[in-house]
Amino acid sequence: MGRHAGGLPALPDGSVLAAARPVGGDRRGDPGRGPAGRGRGRGVRSEEGPVSGAALRVSELEVRYPGGGHAVRGLDLVVAPGETFALAGESGCGKTTLARAVLGLLPPGARCSGSIRVGGVEVVGASRRTLRSMRGIDVGYVPQDPVTAFDPLRRVGHHVAQAWRAHRRTPPPGAVAGLVAEMGIPEAASRLRERPHQWSGGMLQRAAIAAAVAHRPGLVVADEPTSALDADLAGSVLATLRAASRSLLLISHDLALIAEHADRVGVLYGGRLVEVGDAAEVLAAPRHPYTAALVSSVPKPGAGLPKPLPGRPPAPAEAVAGCAFVTRCALAKERCAAEPPPTRDGVACWVVGHG
Numbered sequence: 001m002g003r004h005a006g007g008l009p010a011l012p013d014g015s016v017l018a019a020a021r022p023v024g025g026d027r028r029g030d031p032g033r034g035p036a037g038r039g040r041g042r043g044v045r046s047e048e049g050p051v052s053g054a055a056l057r058v059s060e061l062e063v064r065y066p067g068g069g070h071a072v073r074g075l076d077l078v079v080a081p082g083e084t085f086a087l088a089g090e091s092g093c094g095k096t097t098l099a100r101a102v103l104g105l106l107p108p109g110a111r112c113s114g115s116i117r118v119g120g121v122e123v124v125g126a127s128r129r130t131l132r133s134m135r136g137i138d139v140g141y142v143p144q145d146p147v148t149a150f151d152p153l154r155r156v157g158h159h160v161a162q163a164w165r166a167h168r169r170t171p172p173p174g175a176v177a178g179l180v181a182e183m184g185i186p187e188a189a190s191r192l193r194e195r196p197h198q199w200s201g202g203m204l205q206r207a208a209i210a211a212a213v214a215h216r217p218g219l220v221v222a223d224e225p226t227s228a229l230d231a232d233l234a235g236s237v238l239a240t241l242r243a244a245s246r247s248l249l250l251i252s253h254d255l256a257l258i259a260e261h262a263d264r265v266g267v268l269y270g271g272r273l274v275e276v277g278d279a280a281e282v283l284a285a286p287r288h289p290y291t292a293a294l295v296s297s298v299p300k301p302g303a304g305l306p307k308p309l310p311g312r313p314p315a316p317a318e319a320v321a322g323c324a325f326v327t328r329c330a331l332a333k334e335r336c337a338a339e340p341p342p343t344r345d346g347v348a349c350w351v352v353g354h355g
């Protein structure tokens, strides 16, 4: 997603995911706890999510790109306060589109309908001014690749300080170094004077996390935040991200990381959620045929190469009358192609759970 913009982890529209609110407090009166190291429970989730007070509530979301393609088709999703909700699915299933829609950053010409409420504030149809004021305050963003997101000519401290300066504020004395130190960077005050090339990818991602959570947004969106990192670093950076975020929408291809770090997972296929549930349970015992295929596509030691799933997902321009997975599903029945399956117990399937 974002690249340089005046030295910031930046967004496609040139704005930054930072805004003016002092560290340690927010406008909803949350008392000023530091952003990192808060306790996190796994007990906040439910199958349907909370009725009110959700960190994120997406209802009947449709996103179409110019040319008529549907990248997201009738999607409902709730992220509860304190929850880490992961989105999984193969390339092109709509994960980044959903993330951009939540951030109010769909490209020009994209059409969005339905509802996206971030901390109760409607994003769909909101003015650019409202969206800019929400970024960093109500929703933070962690980019995929910190090396390309940081301007090589600026000091790392400049990037994190932009969380304030982008909104014409000055960081309180020591706030930037304190925040970065909380993300696990030793000697933060002196190291912040260095340029990005002097930091490792994992350290830069921690700086990006610091910028994203500087104002303690109720929701952080992270689109493949560890894909540019070594496997052993990915886990510890994700643990930092999770601890620093009040609620997290995590997009990842890495099912093992999701099973370890997410409370719930939503599996996307053809722009629709096909299965939602406890992350560890869904990935250990998938029920939707697509989730099962996704899980079995992960290579396992000593098991040889996994067989690729034949066929391909529907293109955005294709009409999908019934289940989007019907053309690749070994269990498909006539009805699957005709009508969209209802979601029961977190699974959208005409066959599984229907006898």
Ligand SMILES: Nc1ncnc2c1ncn2[C@@H]1O[C@H](COP(=O)(O)OP(=O)(O)OP(=O)(O)O)[C@@H](O)[C@H]1O
Pocket (backbone or CB within 6 Å): 065, 066, 069, 070, 071, 089, 090, 091, 092, 093, 094, 095, 096, 097, 098, 107, 315, 316
């Ligand atoms: N700007 C755009 N214009 C037209 N179509 C787009 C645009 N961006 C994405 N798409 C299409 O929308 C669909 C969903 O793309 P998206 O990037 O959201 O998927 P994804 O699951 O994030 O994939 P990946 O894991 O490869 O990033 C794809 O078919 C993609 O080609």
